Amino acid sequence: MRSLGLIFFTLLASVAAADRPVTFERDVQPLLTRSGCNAGACHGKARGQNGFALSLLGFDPTFDHNAIAKEARGRRLFPADPANSLLLLKASGSVAHGGGNKLPVGSPQYELVKKWIASGTPRTPADAPKLAKITVSPTEIVGTFKQQVPLRVTAHYTDGTTEDVTKLAAYQSNDAGYAAVDTDGVIRVGTIAGEAAITARFVEQFAVANVLIPLPTKVDASYYAKLPRINFIDGHVWDKLQRLNLTASEPAGESTFHRRAYLSVIGRLPTPDETRAYLVDTDAKKRAKLIDALLARPEYADFWANKWADLLRPNPYHVGIKATFTFDQWIRDQFRKNTPYDQFVRKLITAQGSTWKNGAAVFYRNRREPDELAPMVSRLFLGVRLDCAKCHQHPSEKWGQTDFYSFAAFFSRIGRKGVGISAPISGGEEVMFVKDAGSVKHPLTGQELMPTPLLGSPLTIAGDKDPREMLAEWATTKDNPFFARVIVNRVWAELMGRGLVDPVDDLRDTNPPTNPALLDALAADFRTNGHDLKKLIRAIVTSHAFALSSQPSDTNAADTRNYSRHYRQRLRAEPLLDAVSDVTGVAEKFDAMPEGSRAVEAWTVRFDSKFLDSFGRPDPNQDPPCERTSDTTVVQALHLMNAPGLAAKITSDKGRTAKLADGKKTPTEIVEELYLLAYNRRPTAEESELCVSKFEKTGVTRRTATEDLMWALINTPEFVFID
């Protein structure tokens, strides 16, 4: 490894003693960004900091140049003696500066600014060579624990020249637990096997270095060769484990798999009879048979629609309750019909008509303006978070305001008739149609922007054509780089406990998937299968990887990214409430729902349910998309222990405990039934003996003993989690 001192010396030479003129946009602005001067927390916030305001992340160079060189009657600069300029005195901490010492006196960065002031604060001429790209080296690093690796960043300009900008670039690790990076671009590898992506940023350009950190003890290739490969997924998972020297966990037991499959695919517990039948089935293909049966059940549609409702469901206080209902029913209907996903998205994006008749049209009632719709559509269906680029260059991506507003232009011709969003309840009908004209302008330049796909060229759209049709066409075409990957990643995350890309809707070069080959293979398979969600789910759930135990092998306890074991998930609010109702044999009653309805069938979140609120149902006041957190909280623990509603279900005369206690079953049979209901497995002999003994205590009745055991089971993690 080269010595850091030598690199530093070289850079000092390349930055400060560059014989070309030092100019604002090319040299000084990147420094302001790198040092965080123009960040939202500092001078980049709307009112600036202590009277000195810069544009956020430098999106407006003219404004910034004025702020530094002209504003405050030039008091920030002192060309006769540059070192005495307020800009440098503050930035170097020589006079009090809330932001601290950002440019130490004598550092190459300090010298650069000094030189710029001395030369008369020139701006970069408009015809000067532009920054074309940056490169980082090395790009692929196989690191060992606690190793340090210096990066080198090179800027490439349009005139073919290059410059070492290692000292001017900013660095970020996507997961510092695996490998951190310091301000000088030196990577510091941690002590966990895994991966990290290190992003170097210079002006608006990015480059990524990937660090792979295997476990130190090599695992023989024959181990991986022997692992089962049920479908294409397994090979990709094992390949990744092999690169990291991780071993896979043992397969989960039959009853664990059975429970996991039910809860993952249809969001409900198997009945005791279903479990018994499965456990005695000797068919070698019984897992595949089970998955096919589950995918064909009606609960499938409600369970997955309930997840999608979080992402799409409008604020009922905003759009009115009838529109909320029609949209919900539309979503459910798509899952019932297993509408191919590309058609599902196409119907949403191009929706027209009445919000009372076409549920999909409600998509355009909640979000109304092109600049509200663009980030929602890009995030949900393309996994691209454009939000930041509405006001400034995205801080960790390539997207800028032109990208944002020209994407928003696809929504510039949505016309609306009827009752809009109005006081006080917005209950009226609204009809969406395509207007003949409409435009979106760049907020800074005022230039009218043509609808433009991400990474694409502006489209010319005929007056009689709906721009949204073109958007849907582009989004769902088979070579769209985003579309299939974001949905397969989302489904994978639901089933496997974590996305290959995490967060699931944030796909970008600087946040790479943990297994790119697997993500690509899933996306390719999905397209080949006609965007069929059920086929995608079947592929994942029938893989050997899905069926691994959650218990670690001797190497993989710390693996939380590579699926070497199954990752546990807490049941979502609705399936958990349904599970409680199923175990207790007492259905929940919901406002505006027929008797016997299940929580996953609820068409709105605007009804009272302390249970669902405690377990993280989205707040109806919030705008979609609502990604849930799977946090556990004290409130949840208290609710399961003591909630009057839950207590009443356990003790109800019409419920399970009364039936079991009043029936002919022996205590041993009652215990077995309760274990099958709540844990979906038989009790062990020891468990059975222990629980049966509770029936024989003095002062205990069959009824109270049954109730107490049911309470105890519901209050354990084995009930609350998918193992």
Place this chain on the structure above:
Amino acid sequence: MPASSRRDFLQVGLGTLLGGGLVSALRARDPAKAATAPAKACILIWMDGGPTHFETFDPKPDAPEEYRGEFQPTPTTAGGVFFSEHMRQLAKHFDKLAVVRSIRHDQGNHGAGNHYMMTGAPPRIPVGCGAFVSFHPSLGSVVAHQKPAPAGLPAYFSLPSMTRSGGPNFLGARYAPFVSDGDPNSPGFRIRDVALPAGITEGRFADRSSLRGDVDRFQRLLDKASGDPVAALDDHYQQAAELMRSNEAQAAFRIGDEPPKVRDRYGRNSFGQRLLLARRLVEAGVPFITINDGGWDHHSDLFDALRKRLPNWDNSVSALVTDLDERGLLDSTLVIALGEFGRTPKISTLSGQSKAGRDHWANAMSVLFAGGGTPGGQVVGATDRKGFAAVERVLSPENFASTIYRKFGIDPNKMLYTPEGRPTHIVSDGTPIKELMG
């Protein structure tokens, strides 16, 4: 525990009351800040609908009749400072109160005004009047996030319901208010879920808990790096069990233990008893309690409705302030009363209504402060002669929110991060109302 000994506990102080465990856990988290920040708790009385400033704390006796209204001014203990007619009790305790008459904003409908005052952030997009919206974490959620309650206790209560914009937004469900409905004025009232359900004795609960321990065979992943989510649930169960086992904490939730005289003092009505319950929650270490008190949207029938309502309201709020003071808790407990805006200066009768009222008015509102180190006996700012607009010390909802955060020792300029990593200031302008800071 007999009532008399419980009173002793209360007088000795919070640490003794809760047997040390819960409270010392709270203090251990942030010893330095606890010493410098005056407020350990806030009781926010939310007057939903937008209370009139004229008929509460900013009377305009010199204005023409169509502005002045039907009520007379009431002198406070300070010469020259008047409250409106029915704020008689509070007027007597003016030395403990500060009234800000000059907060204003530009959001004249309920949904938007509520959001602005409840979060310190204006709504990001235009919001309908009936809307319930959330674009930013509420005061209570931020306090809960920054100043956790003692182990096991929810840090943010909302009684008896959630306010429109009182949610956690991007901070997540953990910082949502713990909503406890029910009427503490009715016999048998309990705070949900922290008490055993009806019919379950403590003995039976103990048996159940031990059975739970026996049947809980779920294999834990012992390596911390595994990120086993079960570990968090175990922690939370432990905290919940401690909370339930703690007689003292449980007692704090039992409003029925309060001596009848004290209950009478707060007023035997839902609102009064909710304030009393809030005081008990403060004693248990809960940092933020919102009382969502609806029905202040007096477009019509303003005067008769307030003649009925204000005397009780005035009595309950002054009972809270004086009771906290007598217990030595007022210095560390901030009490605030406000709604989303003030009301129109000119009295009007809406079509179809027979009785006059006032409409929404965001150009001026009055906000009541007491405790938490707030210097009493002062009025901050002023509106003009007819109450149209804040004209002296014009203050914003941002100033209001920053005042509350500063009192807790929370820097309102602090950056919070959304799950997407977007940095967001707690308040965009972190300047508190300096007159209230003491």
